[in-house]
Amino acid sequence: MRRAIYPGSFDPVTNGHVDVITRAARLFDELIVAVAHNPRKICVFTPPERVGMIEIAVRGLDNVRAVHFDGLLVDLATRERASTLVRGLRAVSDFEFEFQMALMNRKLRPEIETIFLAPGEEFTYLSSGLVKEIAMLGGDIGGFVPPTVREALEARLSSLGR
C-alpha cells in the first residue's frame, strides 16, 4: 500500500489544491489531505471546517481522505504509515521554503520522502491568501475555488462584517 500525505493550511482549499490532489491521487494507493492546526496562523476557518470543504471538493476521488492534525507532520506520517509527503510547487518563489521544510522533515524522519508536484499552469498564481483578500474586497472568486468554498467564504466574511 503506497500512502502519501498532502499537508497544508488549506484556509480555504482552492482549485489549485484540488488540481494537486487529483494528480497525487493518481500516483498513490491512498492520499491523505492533512489540514494543519497552526496556532501561529490566523485562519478564517477552523480545521474541521477546512476538512469538510476538502471532503466536498474531492468527492469522486475514492482514494482520498481528509484529516486535521496537531503536532509534527512527520509524526502524523508515522501514525498513518505514509512514506511520502506531497507538496505543490507553483513557482521558484515557493522553492526556498519548501526545500527547507523537506530537508528538515528528512532530518526528523529520514525514511519519509517529500515529492513536489507542479500544478496546472493556470493555477500558478493562485493562493488561499489572495483568494481571501479578493473576497474581502468584494471581487469574484468563482473561478478560483470550488462552489461550496465560495459560498462558505462569502458567508463567513459577511458574518465577520468584511
Ligand code: PNS
Ligand atoms: O499551506 P502551508 O501553510 O504552506 O502548509 C505548511 C505546513 C502545514 C505543511 C507546515 O507548516 C507543517 O508541516 N506544519 C506541521 C508542523 C510541522 O511538522 N512543522 C515542522 C515542518 S518542517
